[in-house]
Structure formats: C-alpha cells, structure tokens
Amino acid sequence: MSNPLAGKFGYAGGMPERKVRPIWDAIDSRQYKNALKLSSSLLSKYPNLPYPMALKALVSERMGKSEEALSLCLEAEELLHKNVTLLMDDLTLSTLQIVFQRLGRLDLATSLYDYACVKFPNNLELMMGLFNCYVREYAYVKQQQTAIKMYKLANEERFLLWAVCSIQLQVSCGQGGEKLLGLAEGLLKKHIATHSLHEPEALMVYISVLEQQGKYGDALEVLSGTLGSLILIEVDRLRLQGRLLAKAGDNAAAAITPDDWECFLHYLGCLLEDDQNWCNGPSSEPSCPPKSVVKPSHVTDDVFYCRIEDAVGLVQKLETEAKIDPKRGPYLAYLEIHRRKHLHGKGDKEKFIDALVQYFSRFGYLACFCSDVEVFLEILHPDDKTKLLEKLGESSSSIALTPTKFLGQSISLQKLRMQIGSDYALPATELESTAERMVHMYCESLSLSKELDPQESMQGEELLSMASNILVQLYWRTGSIGYLLEAVMMLELGLNIRRFVSQYKILLLHLYSYFGALPVACEWYRTLDVKNILLETVSHQILPQMLTSPLWEDLDDLLRDYLKFMDDYLRESADLTFLAYRHRNYSKVIEFVQFKERLEHSNQYLAARLESAILRLKEKADSIDEEERVLNGLKCGTQVLELASETSCKSLTFNEDLQLRPWWTPTPIKNFLSGKNATSLKLSEKQDYRKDWETNARQTAQRRSLLPRMIYLSIQCVSASIKDNIEANGSMSDAKFLLEMESLLECYAQLFGFSLNDALKVLLDVAEGKNSLEAFGSDMIDWVNLAVFVNAWSLGSHEPMLQFIDGWHMVNALVTKCVEQEARKTDPLLYSPRGHVPVLVQLISEPVAWHSLVLQSCVRASLPLGKKKKKSGLADGSNSSLSQAVRDSILSLCGTVEMVAEWLKEEVNRTEDEALDQLLLFLAGGQSEGPGRICQIIKDFVSNAKEGELGDCIFQAIKSWSPTDVARKMIRGQRRMISDFLQICSSKLKLLEGLKQQI
C-alpha cells in the first residue's frame, strides 16, 4: 500500500475503519439517506482526504445526483494529484472507479489509475486496477502492455496469461493480425522453459494459441507431454486430442474413444479422412452435417472397407461394455457408420433401413427418438423413407411392450410420419381421422398419468400438439376456421390438465395471435416466464405481432424489459470478464468477450432500440410539441440513424431459437396461414426461410432507422418552406435540411431497389390509378411513408423531378386507397382470422400519423407566434393555394380515419353473445367429417369420464374445461384490440378536427 496510514491495521483510505464501515453497511442495505448523512459528516471531519469524498460521491450517485457525484469525484482527483504520495491508495481509487463507471466516465477512471501507476511504478495492486480499467474499455493492446509490465515485475504465470489472453482478444475481436499469436507462443514457451505451467487453464490457452496458428502437431505434442496431465477430466483431454487429430488429418488416431459422441465423430473423421466433423463444439453455431464428402484419392476401396471394419469393431466393443445398461450410444454409432458409408457411395440402403428399424424397436419409445434419427433420415430418398415408415409400422405391432412404452412408440412413429412429411400427402379426410385417433389416444392414455405428480410431464403429452398441428394443416388446406378453433379448444383442455406445458402455450399464442386476440396470446406468453437470456431467444414468439398491434402499452413493456436486460448485461459484462481473469479461467475470458460482441450485435437488440424510439414517436404524434420533445431526446433522430449504419447491419447476429416455432410460421416474417392456400405453396427448406428472414431483418432495420430523422426533417422542411413564403428569406440551415432529406429519401428508395426518381414514378402511378397497390408488394406501409416524406420535402425543394408532382394529392390518394383496400378485406367479420387489422393499425399509426405531423407543422408555421387566431398565415394571399391543399388534405385524412373508426365501432357495438354464437357455429356439426368432430370427441370423453379411472386431479381439470368460456376469452381479446385501435383513431380524429378549426 502506498498510503502510510492504510498500511496500519484498521485503517481504510486514511481513516479508522470503524468510521467507514457504517457507511458501507448503509449503502449495502440501500439506506442511502443515512449513508449520505454519515458520509457528509465524515467528510466534514476529514475535508482534505479524497476517500470520504469518493464515498460521498458514491452515495450521491446512488441517489441519482449525478452532477454532484461527478464534481466530488473530480475534487477528490484533484487532491490526489496534488498530494499523490500521501493520499493515493487502492481503496480510494477503486471507490472512485465505481462512481466513474456508473457515471459512464470510464475514461476518467482509467486516466486516474494510469497516473497512479506512473507515480508508483512497482505497485501491483494499482496495476491490476489499471488492467481492470482497460478490460472495461475493451482496450486489448493496453491490457497486454499492462499485463506484461506486471509479469516482468512479479514473474507470475497468471500475469503472463493475462497478456496472452489480451493478445488473443486482439486477434479475435480487435484489429490485431494473426502474427501476434507467434508473440504469445514465444512468451509462453520462454516461461515454460524456466517455470513450466501449473494451471489447467493456462495449458488450454497455450494449446488454443497453437491451434489458432494451425500448429496441430505441436499442440498434440504438448498435450501428450507432461503438461497434458494438467487436464484432469479424462474425457475433456481425449476430446481435445480427438479434435486436434482430426484437424491435423492424422488418421492413425484410431484407438481413443470413450463413450462420447463428439469423440466418436472425431474418430470417424480421422479414420475415413472425410473431414466430416459436424459436431457443434462449444463456440460455433448449431450446424447441419454436410450432405457430401470429399473423398481422399489415396483411400482405396479396400482401405476404406478395412477402416469401416475397424470402426464397427470398436462400436461392438462399446456395445458389449454397455450390455448391462443398454444405451443409445453404440446403436447411434452404427447408424453414423452407415451414413458415412452412404456418403462415400458405399452405402447399403437395405441394411441402413434395417439398422433404423432396429434402433426403433429398441429406443422408439423414447421421446427423443425422432430428433435422434433426424440427421440420418436426411440421406434417404423419399421412396426409401416411405418404405422405412412401412417397416417401422410392421415392427411396432410385433413387439410386446408395457402400455407406457407402447404409447411412446406410437407417438414416435406418428411424429416421424409428420417429420418426413408423408402426412402432407394424405387426403383431408384421412388426415382428419389421424388427428381424431391421436385425440382418442390422448384421452385413453390419461389414466396412465393418474399417479404422476402434477408437476411431472404427462404420458402422451405430445399427442395434443401433434393433433393441433394437423388441425392447422387442415385449416390451411380447406380454409375452414372451425379446425383452428378446435385446435385452440383442445390445447386449452391440455393446459387445464397440465398447466405448464410450454409447447401448448407456444402453439396457442400463435393461434390467438392469428385470431386477432393478441391480449390472450400475451397472457399465455407471460405464463412462459420468459426472462433474462430467454428474452433474446424466445421474444420472437410474440414481439413481431405486438409491433403491428394497437397494444402500445404492452409493447412498451416488452421492449423495455428486453432492453433493460441487454443494457444491464452489456454494462456488467466487462466486470464478469475481469472476474474470469482473477480466477484464472483464461479460456472463459475470450469466450465472455466474444459472447458480449455476439449479443451487442444482436438483430433483435437493434430492432428493439429502433422500435422503441418509433413507438414513442407514434404515441406522441397527435401533438407536434410533444413529438418535438421526443425527437429532441433522440438527438433529432440522428441517434437512431447511427444505430443501423450499413456496416453494423452486416455484422448482425441472429440468436433467436426458431426451433420452437410452430410449423406454419417458421420465422417471424413467414406465416403460411396468411398467404395463399396450401395448393400453391410448397414447404421448402427451413434454411431458406431463415435466410429470407435474416435479409429482411437487415433491410427493415436500415429502413426503420431512417424514420425518426425523416420525421424531424419533414417538420423542418415544412416550417422552413412556409416561413420562406411568408418572409422570403430562407436560411442556410433550411437548405441543408432539404439536402439531407433528399439524400435520406434516396437511401430509403434504394432499400426498395429503386432510385428516388423511379420510386416517385411508382408512387404516382399507384396514386393516379395507373397501377394497383400490388406494386408495393409487402412493403405497403413503407411506400406510403415515402410518399408522406416526399410531400414534406417537395414543399421546399425545387428539384426538377418534383415539378409535376402534387405531393398533397399523392398522399391523400394513397392513404385512401390503402385504407379502403384493407378495410374491404377485413369487413365485416371480427372473427375472420387475423384479417388485415395489423395493416390498418400500421397505416393509421405510421403514415397517417407522420402526415398529420406535416399538417400540424404547416398550420403552426402559418400562425403568428403566440397567437392562434383563425385568419392568418396560410389563408393570406400567396399561400392560398397551399392553404387550400392543406385543408383538402385534412378533410381527406379525416374521411379516411373516420371510415376506419366507423367500422371499428360497428365491431365494438356487436354484443358479446352475438359474436359468441357466430364463433361457436363453426364448431357445430360433429357430422362424419369436417370441423367439430374433435371437439365432439373431447366433449363425449369429458361427459363419460370417471373419477376413479383418472384420479381426482385430472378429473377436476377436464370437468372445468368449457369451450364457451374459451370462446368468450378469445372474443374479449379481440375486442380489446379493436377498442384500443379505436382509441388511436379517435385521437387522430380529434386532432384533425382541431386543425380544421385553425385553418
């Protein structure tokens, strides 16, 4: 310690510890008022010590007094600079560091530590503090330099490794070239020569440095040498060895395989030299195994078969070892060997199918059967798959099993049919009876779960999700809403019996969303308890629907929760990285930093930041003054603009777990049910949808990031142009706005693939009826937005391309056309699934809102300051034509919004019972086929159920199921959407009425 007082026992930062402790206790227990009192009095006693200042600053910051905290810190810093030898100690510095960090001034903390380290060049503790500062700033080069200094000073292994990690970070996350790795290797070698290595993690880093340079042989040598014994978990060492051998292309590696799948794959890869390492590994994305191999020319057929024999022999050995306790492993390994043979063109189809059948007869009852065999089925031809299904069917009837295992096997078989897609080829009636069979089976198997704890998953739980998938399929084919309703009813029953089945909840939330009952979808979503990191991977189930809904408050909550999670994590991340340094878990250091980069570039994080800014703009759009306040908070829109620069959009990461989505909406932007019906669509590769979605997300982000700035510029352009006309002295800044607007419009148009000029032509053609709305494709809202901004710009611009354009007329015509078209589609059914309400909501809350801002800006600019009388500005001479245009546009917008509002009122005024009757009518039937059958099956089951057979719990649960209640819940959800939407429209109408009065 540099502080002479601090060295003495019981002293902290230059004063007795007993005086400081109560302050820390108060801070820890969040009694900030008390802490402030104590720290103030301490400071008055020791006015010239920096530590009490730092303490008071800490408390002030916690109490939200940032400015006071900062000035106290700066004062303390000044004192330290003045009397460095006496006052500088680590406790004071680290306290100041905490405050600086919380104030977002990492730079100040760093420079303070930097200064201290210069003054006390041999103080390790201060250097660690400085290193920590650089970790927080992700300044890898500085980290490295500091660590090297510490290493030279103390000669400790850990500081060397800190330096090596800092080098690796420069290579993987920074600007550093791979050459640097050579330096790291040299440092390590030199140290090992004199001191050896003592930490397993140090060895792992050493090996990874070699591996990164492609020096697999060297790495293997180290691993098999004395240092290798540092890795204590045998499997870990073998797996690492296997990976290195596979990378080194060393096919002599044959002998090393414990019961570990990844090891086995490395082994096969080495043996067959086919570079087929499709295992995931900790760092890469989940990957599909490649469907072809590059066969090395020197491996002759004989050699190949010989090696395959070796592999089979090894698996047989494993199988014998596992005899007492049969595991899936060896059997999966056989399948993998077959798969490899097939890829090498030496496969035997029949044997492969037989192996699959065998696997089925052993493990078909397990719930993971289908996911186990998924990769193996991929290499089969469709006809072979059909053959396989037949064989599996035969085999399943020939084996005697316990009822539970029999149920499991039947489910696997059915699931496989759906996975392979053979059910998609069945005629509707057969498909329907498949679903009926499943529901029967589910009902019958309920008694098997009688004794289970209510928290345990049920036997046959999956049957309901499978049946509901079929029902949705039937709806997709026939357009009969009844099937969808049945799926809802059935899943609700399932959740009555077991409240926790997340699979059901996810299906339901999508069904309710589709029915336009988003509030109910949200309720189910909430019960999934999606929090923390799950927000990143699971939010996509609900967020996209919410973005186009009128439920702004709920949307705001969702976005806020998510952003809070991300911001908190990003703030803490560096501290956790330092924790890994301190605990000498060096491999985690690299991992943590890479993970931080991955989340920082998350597409959802970007989208959430953009959308929460846009949401605030939507909410305040009915008052131009409030809107301007929002815009000010967004730095006039530039803040959002910077978020989505082209480079950042290219490096976006996609962390959403799409596997949990239902089949009919494989990505957030794809929903088969909203498109044309089944006959015109083919289910294509999942991978393609993923790619489409990623491309779309990038474009959307770029487009949406322009909005706030364009809204701001629109308001500026309009008021400038009107001032121009009135005062005839346009300013320089106005011209700059016009220029910037033009370039943003150009960008916006380019994102559609057009030049601005060409995009204008498209807009005009559609506005004048020469082209239909189809020309906008799926980007209708964005096109109308473009029209609104072009109009605002055209008021001040003298661009030749605008010469023949009547922007006002264009906007009026487009808005009317779009709304009419969408309202027509939606009319008149509330219970028409999905309908086009989301599009209408977007039309009203975006282009209509932005245009109403343009109108507000016109009216405001034309009124003399501070006065709001009727006759002035726009009505005067030179402005009369503009005034007329504004008036016409207000009237036109009013008419359009009114049309929507009227339609919504009609829906709201319909009685709940009336809606209920109509809804339940879809289920009436129970004839031999068509919707209603499944509901009938369940109803019959419920009314005949006996408590003794099912147990009290399940019995009560099924008795409480009521289709009418479910339908009511759905209708109420729909109505809440409608009434929230109506409120948005009413607010717009009120604004427009007000504008009418002012003009």
Added chain:
Amino acid sequence: MTTIRRFCCNDLLRFASVNLDHLTETFNMSFYMTYLARWPDYFHVAEGPGNRIMGYIMGKVEGQGESWHGHVTAVTVAPEYRRQQLAKKLMNLLEDISDKIDKAYFVDLFVRASNIPAIKMYEKLGYVVYRRVLRYYSGEEDGLDMRKALSRDVEKKSVIPLKRPVTPDELEYD
C-alpha cells in the same frame, strides 16, 4: 453416447427448450457468468447427436475445513430426454470432480419440499435429507438440504441429519 462438456456462453442461447420447463429457473446473466468465471468445471452441458441440448448441471465448490463441499445449484433435463438417467450421469460427474479434483467432503443441494419426484431421484442417487430449511423458497416454501458424503469424509459425519429445522439466515453458504 452423448457429449458432456463444459457449458459455454453460447449454450445460453440454445437452452430455451430446457429452460421453458417451469421448474427450471432462468437466472440473470451475472449469475451464470459468475459460475462460468469461477467454477467452469462445475458447469456442464449434455449434447445429443444433432447438437441438441439435452440438459445441464451447474454448481460450485465452497466452504472451509470439514464443510468444504461441492454444491449443485441446478440440474435439469429437457422433457424429450427424460427417463434416461441423464441427470444421474451429470450428478455423478459433479460428484466426481468434487471428490477427486477438489477433494471435498460432501456434495449438497437444495430442493423444494414439494418436489417429490426430484427428492426421490436424489435419494436414489445416495443423497439424504440433512436438514429442512424453513421458508427457503421466496419466504414461502420449505427447502430440503440434501447431502451425499464423499470419500474424504470417511466416517460420513457430514450427512448425519440435524434434528431440528433451520431458518435461511442460519445457513452458512448460499
């Protein structure tokens, strides 16, 4: 033949299907990362062919003197992979590391007193109820502190049940 390897950050993005289970808590990031940064050998994930996450275990090693012990913070298996003894395999791994690498005296864990299936499973694995912790879970439900002695505790002193329940503030570690 699964792969059991160290848990890593990227696994956090792939474990949704496991964590949507209502009995599996999703902790905040600093919780997971503190475990990863401090006890990486106590945080393992099981992956099946096809790279699906089957389940994972997280834990730590702590204590002083004869209460130096391994602790299971969470162990969970995805519904698809249950009833295959995967939890057992993961538990054994953690016990092994506590026993052989860290030379701990015992392994302990807390479980909701109402979670009968889990309690039964732990008992099968050799754990005994060491003591009851009153209102351990959110101040409502009691927890059971279950223990299994390791080879270093030759006389199995660490698992002699306490006669009387304790309150959460009497716990030495948490």
